[in-house]
Amino acid sequence: DIVMTQSPATLSVSPGERATLSCxxxxxxxxxxxxxxxxxxxxxxxxxxxxxTRATGIPARFSGSGSETEFTLTxxxxxxxxxxxxxxxxxxxxxxxxxxxxxKLEI
Amino acid sequence: QLQLQESGPGLVKPSETLSLTCTVSGGSISSSRYYWGWxxxxxxxxxxxxxxxxxxxxxxxxxxxxxxxxxxxxxSKNQFSLKLSSVTAADTAVYYCVRSTVVNWFFxxxxxxxxxxxxx
Numbered sequence: 001d002i003v004m005t006q007s008p009a010t011l012s013v014s015p016g017e018r019a020t021l022s023c024x025x026x027x028x029x030x031x032x033x034x035x036x037x038x039x040x041x042x043x044x045x046x047x048x049x050x051x052x053t054r055a056t057g058i059p060a061r062f063s064g065s066g067s068e069t070e071f072t073l074t075x076x077x078x079x080x081x082x083x084x085x086x087x088x089x090x091x092x093x094x095x096x097x098x099x100x101x102x103x104k105l106e107i
Numbered sequence: 108q109l110q111l112q113e114s115g116p117g118l119v120k121p122s123e124t125l126s127l128t129c130t131v132s133g134g135s136i137s138s139s140r141y142y143w144g145w146x147x148x149x150x151x152x153x154x155x156x157x158x159x160x161x162x163x164x165x166x167x168x169x170x171x172x173x174x175x176x177x178x179x180x181x182x183s184k185n186q187f188s189l190k191l192s193s194v195t196a197a198d199t200a201v202y203y204c205v206r207s208t209v210v211n212w213f214f215x216x217x218x219x220x221x222x223x224x225x226x227x
Contacts, residue, residue, distance in 0.1 A: 034213035036154075043203055043217035044154065055215060087154060089213060095169050096212030097156040 002026050002093050006086075006100035013105065015078050021103045023071040023088035032092035035064055035073045038102075039084045047086075048073065075105075083107055109134035111204045111218035119198075119225050125191040129204030129218060136185045137162040142207045143187045145178065146214065147200040159207060160187055194225045 003026040013019045023033065031051040036044040046055040048064035051071055061076045075082055088100040115127035129143065136143060144159030144167075158168035160178045168176050177190040191198060202223055206216040 032211065036214075043220050044214075045217070046213060046215045049211065049213045049215070089154075091212035095156060095167075096207075097169050097171075099154045101153050 004100040006103045010104045019075040021073040025069045028068045029090040029092035034089045036087045113218045113221040127189045131185045145189045146203045149200040
């Protein structure tokens with residue numbers, strides 16, 4: 001089974017700064033990688049699919065990159081509402097159950 | 108705007124069957140473009156896909172839960188449902204209903220989630 005490993009587990013960043021979150025797959029997932037944002041008490045929200053395509057309504061400060069086994073989510077100029085937990089998910093291989101363990105982005 | 112809303116008991120006894128329903132509003136469940144599914148998240152933990160269904164009734168289950176899961180659809184009510192049998196405390200989680208496309212298995216729409224606790 002594919003294992004998705006996110007790093008770091010916790011990232012402390014100041015508002016206005018850039019945040020870089022990493023996701024590594026144990027085997028290639030091509031570009032079939034999604035990123036989600038989850039705020040406390042809320043459902044996850046799709047941010048990025050296809051490794052780099054922003055979902056509808058997602059601000060341009062969120063960008064995704066990478067392919068095969070190495071992926072990055074970059075949030076430029078952090079806003080207060082961006083502090084949350086971020087998950088990556090591979091959907092290249094069946095079952096589409098492979099989520100990373102999450103990165104908590106904190107102030 | 109299409110929305111998903113989970114409903115069902117918040118407390119289930121061990122060994123019994125967990126039953127949840129997701130109501131789709133603002134659009135039709137009978138779209139050829141989407142699967143409708145369930146994901147759960149134990150308190151303080153990560154996400155796990157349980158399974159999905161197409162409006163025609165075709166189902167796809169996580170192999171790790173397949174023996175205990177049944178997902179069904181009622182297009183007349185614009186609803187789909189989850190049944191998880193023989194529950195234990197390990198099944199305590201927030202259960203989300205979700206939508207994915209038939210082309211790619213990422214989840215672009217989520218319900219707000221409902222906490223189900225397994226306890227006697």
